[in-house]
Amino acid sequence: MNFDAFAIGFDHRDRERLHALWDEAIDNEQWSDGPLTRAFEExxxxxxxLPALSTSSWTGAALAAFEYFELRGRTVLCPSNTFMATPLALQAAGASVQFVDCNRDDLCMSFEDFERKAREHKPRAAVLVHIGGHIAFEVEQIAAFCRDEGIVLLEDCAHAHGASLHGKRAGTWGDAGLWSFAATKTISTGEGGMLVSRHPELIEFADRFRNYGKPDYTQPGLNYRLNEFTAALGIVGTERLDEITAWKNAIAREQLDPQHPNRVHLPEGMVSGYYKYIVFDPLERSTGKVYDEPCHRVLGHHVDLPNSDWVAQNHWCAPLYYRPAERPALLAASQ
Ligand SMILES: Cc1ncc(COP(=O)(O)O)c(C=O)c1O
Known part of the structure; x- marks a missing residue:
């Protein structure tokens, strides 16, 4: 067994249950917009x-929120240290992206640079990305600033499955949380996404947005629906998520932390879902970088973001993939 090789966050003890759910879908002849989709959302x-609505990928959830908050033609602040999906989706929605620097300790948006850029650009919205599987360390300050200044705050939670701060989960600080269940995520449905929000009108808008604006076509929309087979994967994954998080945390504490003192150090009260285990020393056994190049460089924006450049050069990821069969004792210990 190669312990460095990528392992999907699926627990093979769930095969039987997954197959039973797939049988249910086959039997009830409703392969989309059915009971399994509803059960995954619940x-x-x-x-x-928070109320949740599934989509066919993170993009569907993101575009629904960007349309709902009318970002077309408006400035939106976005960290440069993120996956290109974040600025590309904003651009596709017609927003004008201004990049913000990150911190070196958490790799997430820096409140200091965020505040500076907000005063300079007067944005309509900001996207906060929880990079690496932990919550952005300055989430509270950023959320409070957005509330005071009337800035829409959207959280890109694509890495944040399992993460919390004093029990509060990603996606619950802002106006919406945007999740991905793509193939590499801590739990995955192959492809899939989820929008969570405390605004019921946004959930209703997104429900129509993912379905061509039906029934009356008075709002925009295309097809961003999930199917029932995918939703079944989401159900079993969600049921296992706390266990997967506890297992990864046990491996981190027991094996990785002692070897890597120069790593991301989580503040008191924070739990990481360990999408990535990030260190600041070159590693012999590494799965590479979270991102090799900051987005402002990829997109040719002439803005000075020294920490984003520093992070791209100076971090590496140690392999930490869910393999319960290899370490079953940890499952019992983590319960
Ligand atoms: C930070 C971030 N945002 C957005 C996405 C896009 O997710 P999806 O592939 O589900 O559209 C990803 C992952 O792939 C990501 O890592």
Whole structure:
């Protein structure tokens, strides 16, 4: 067994249950917009603590929120240290992206640079990305600033499955949380996404947005629906998420932390879902970088973001993939 090789966050003890759910879908002849989609949304809502609506990918959830908050033609602040999906989706929605620097300790948006850029650009919205599987360390300050200044705050939670701060989960600080269940995520449905929000009107808008604006076509929309087979994967994954998080945390504490003192150090009260285990020393056994090049460089924006450049050069990821069969004792220990 190669312990460095990528392992999908699927627990093989769930095969039978997954196959039973797939049989249910086959039998009930409703392969989209059916009971499994609803059950996945309810399960995610239960875990996340907010109403939830599934989409075919993160992009569907993001575009629904960007349209709802009318970002077309408006300035939006976005960290440069993120996956290109974040600025590309903003651009696709017609927003004008201004990049913000990150911190070196958490790799996430810096409140100091965020505040400076907000005063300079007067943005309509900001996207906060929880990079690496932990919550952005300055989430509270950023959220408070956005509330005071009337800036829409959207959280890109694509890495944040399992993460919390004093029990509060990603996606619950801002106006919406945007999740991905793509193939590499801590739990995955192959492809998939979820929008969570405390605004019921946004959930209703997104429900129509993912379905061509039906029934009356008075709002924009295309097809961003999930199918029932994918939703079944989401149900079993969500049910296992706390266990997967506990297992990864046990491996981090027991094996990785002692070897890597120069790593991301989580503040008191924070739990990481360990999408990535990030260190600031070159590693012999590394799965590479979270991102090799900051987005402002990829997109040719002439803005000075020294920490984003520094992070791209100076971090590496140690392999930490969910393999319960290899370490079953940890499952019992983590319960
Ligand atoms: C930070 C971030 N945002 C957005 C995405 C896009 O997710 P999806 O592939 O589900 O559209 C990803 C992952 O792939 C990501 O890592």
């Amino acid at each position: 399960a995610w809502s239960g875990w996340n603590g």
